[in-house]
Structures are given as C-alpha cells and as structure tokens.
Amino acid sequence: MESRATVIIPTFGDAKFACWAIKSVQEQTIKDIEICIICDGSPENMVALFKNIAKEDVRIKVFTYPKSPRTGEPYRDAVIKQTTGKIICYCSHDDLWLPNHVQELEKTLHTCWFTHSIHAVVNMPDKENTACAEPLAKAESRLCPSGNIALIQAESYSGSSLFSHIYWADLQDPIIIDKMLNGRNFFGLTYGAHTRESYVNLEEGWITTPVKNIPTDLYMWCKFLSGYKERCKTTMKITALSFPKLYRKEWSEQQRDDELKLYFEKILDPSFLKRIDNIS
Template sequence: MAIMTSIRATVVVPTFDHGPLIELAVNSALRQSVPVEVFIIGDGVPEGHKPFLRKLAAQDPRVRFFDHPKSPGRGERYRHEALLQARGEIICYLCDRDLWLPDHVAQLLHLLQNADFAHSLPLHLLPDQTLFFPLDLAHPAFRDQVITHGNRIPLSCAGHTLNFYKRMPEGWSDTPHGEPTDWHMFRKFLRLAECRCASGTLPTALTFPSPPRKAWAPETRMLELQAWQARIASPVEQQRLMLQLLQMAIRWRDHHIAGFFPA
C-alpha cells in the first residue's frame, strides 16, 4: 500500500469503455518520479467495467474513481467537478489508453514554474508511423494557429496550474457539437491574454490514438500497450527511446522547415 505524501500533481483520467487498458495508463501515472493523485473520471462506464475500476481505486489510496452516468458529451462537467477536489499544484491529463514516461509530471512541473498552461512534445504513435506536432506556444503565431486552425496538443501531453484554472471565467464545460472536447478547453486558456504558455521539447507522453485501431480486438490493443510498458520500465530502454524519438522529431521538424523554404 502506497503512503500518501505531499501531492504535487492531480492526474485526471477520463474514461468510458476502454476497459483494462486503463490499468496500464494509471500504472504509468503512479510510477511518476513525483507524488501524484489520480482521478479516474467515469462517463457512463459500462457496469461490467466498474468492479475493475473500483478495484484499482481500492488497491492504492492515491487513486479515486468518480462514477457518473453517461453525459450528453464527454463528461466535461464531471472533470470540472473533480478539479474542485484536487490537491495537486498542477493538473495533468492522461487518456485511458496512453502511457507516460516516469518524468512526465516532473517535466510539466518544471515548465509550469513560469507558465499557467504547458505541454510535453506532442506526438502520436500510429500503427505504421510516429507523428510529431512541433510548436512553441510562447510565440503568438503558434498560439494563434492552435486557436484558429485546430488542436495540436494531445490530452495526455497537457497540464496547467490549479490556481490559474480556478481563476478562469469558465473551466471544463459542454463542448459545442462537432468540436473536439480537448481543443474546446485548451482554447479557453490560449484566448486569455494573461495566460502564460510553455511548450516542452521532450517526448514524455506516448499517445495511441483510437481511430487507426478501430478494427483491433481489445486483446491486440492490450498487447501493444504491454510491449511499450515493458520497454519504458527499464531506465536504459527509456533513454534509448527518448533518443530515438528526439531524433525522429528533429527530422520531422527539418522536413517541415524545408517546406517553408523550398529550393
């Protein structure tokens, strides 16, 4: 049984029906190098999955399961209600089918020392390639691009201070039809002139989008995450993975820069 210490971050894990995948996600949060608490926010979780989630919460005092009926949207108001009970200095978000490297929260804590909203290097691990979304929200052009053209920050990469969230005119709320939920919330931060933003340059959150994996059986998705979890469990493998991802990110950046300056 884990011993509760001073909480540095509250980790919000929204969930609906990804079943046992969430155990790997939550474990990656509990293995962070700084103390965290984990809020699993249920939005109409099927009855068959609830005992599993309750067991996760019973096994570790750092984990709480908030069980709610299905909302009209993605449970945005449930997230807001949970944040009113948060004890962390910062709020971090983790999709129920993603993984964090052990220093993810520590990196966000560092970035948020002089910022109100921050993110790690955004990336998507697709079945056949890795996509990066390089941006620097400290520059107005990138900030405006996210506001007007679409979200480039996966939920599992994002974080913000709890104090700034409490001062905002509106937090998590129902998302307009046809608009991505995360983008709707993140734009609330970016549209506030007083919101200081920071972009990390390290890939500490591994994201596994669902659309390319729609046809996969649950067992296949579990095997994929288990393989990645085993890889990041070793400090040596973590270092190798970080170097590999950074090299890929640099090539991705150079490719896009070349597009701006054709020969």
C-alpha cells in the same frame, strides 16, 4: 493537505486496457499525486475493476457519472473542485505517460500557468518497418518558430519507425497560438497541464463542448491560450505516448490491451527512455 499534482484519467466503455494508462501514472517519479479515474458512463464491470485497483493504491479515487453528451468535460471540473493538487495533469485511458511526465511538466509550470509536452503518436506494429505508410504517412511535422511546417523523416528506433507523427509546436510562437484558436490542435489531452490557480482564475472551466466539430481538449486549451497568452509555454520533450483509436478501428479490445502492455513494459526500460529523450 495539498498534493503536488492532481491527475485526471477519463474513461468510458468497456476499456480494460485503461489499466496500463493507470499503471503509467502510478509509476511517475513524483509520487505525491492524486489519481482520479472519471468513469463517464462506464459499465459496472469496469467500475468494479477500477475500484479494485484503487484498493491497492490509496492515491487512487474513482468517480462515477452517467454518460455525458461528449467526453465528460463537466465531470473534470467537478473533480478538480474536490481535489488539491498544485498542478493538474490529464491522461487519456488509451495513452501512456513516461515516468518523468509529471516531473517535466511541473518544472515548466514553475515559470508559467499552462504547458504541454510534445505529442508523439506511436506507429502501428505492421507499419514499423515501412516508415510511416499510409494512412500515417505525413511523416512528422516540426513546427518552426516562424509557424511554418517542415516535413522531416520519421525518427528511427532500433531500425524501425517508432513514431508515425511527432508534433513540435511552441506556444511562445503567436502563429501557433493563432492556428489553435482557429481550430487546429497540436497536442491532445494527455499532454496538457496547468496550475490550479490558472484554472480557478479562468472565467469558465471544463464544460460540455458546444461545437461538435471542435475537439473537447482543444476547446479547453483555447481558454488558457486566450486568457494567459505569454504565460503559456511548451515543454520541449516527449513525455507521453499516444495510441490513437483512429488508426486502430479494426482492432479488438484485446489487441489494444496487448499493445499498451507491450509499451508499458518498454517505458520501464531505461534504454528505451534514453532513445526517446534523444529525439527530444
């Protein structure tokens, strides 16, 4: 029997903090989903942790594979072929979905084949009162319909800067499409979604990305953009939070876990969600 959505959560390494990404997926307003945790060479203790989580939720399946050359892209293809969701969504193991993520992307996918929501990068705690201090201080980029980039001051939440970057990109803008096809990415794995039909009809799905300097998610997105063009649309809402490791290189796993726990608790607060929705 078909489910409304298949959710793929790729993970690797000793990533205990991934439990918060999983919890954010479990808390979706749409409950009829398959949750697929793909262990890309994950150590035995992590596989055991995920299997224990799966015992408490019949929607969760754990797939284990040896470490891939990059981010386990071919494993995603294998899992898609074993699942039934009408749409397919992704959540990185160190990001969080807001409760309406699947609901909003599903709504857009009623009228297109590939979509994404707005990529929003959460500021680090020690930067929250400094309004995007370096190295995050490009402010947020709002990509206008012309394809030009206008820098605007970061949105404020409770007197501090919640986000370091918000990337506003419209897939109906041919200039944005051209930029992406030429190597610029405006949204990560967590934000993209597509119909099962559109994936099946591609000449090629997820494979190991052959070019080292191209992000693995962008390499896949470009297949949709090249193949479907006008059938690609942006969901103009912030429906997920990104916590890039790039800016947290010196953090311990416990620090990352603490941060994700904090924000998981925040996304259960309707007032927090309302303020984010007002930004969109």
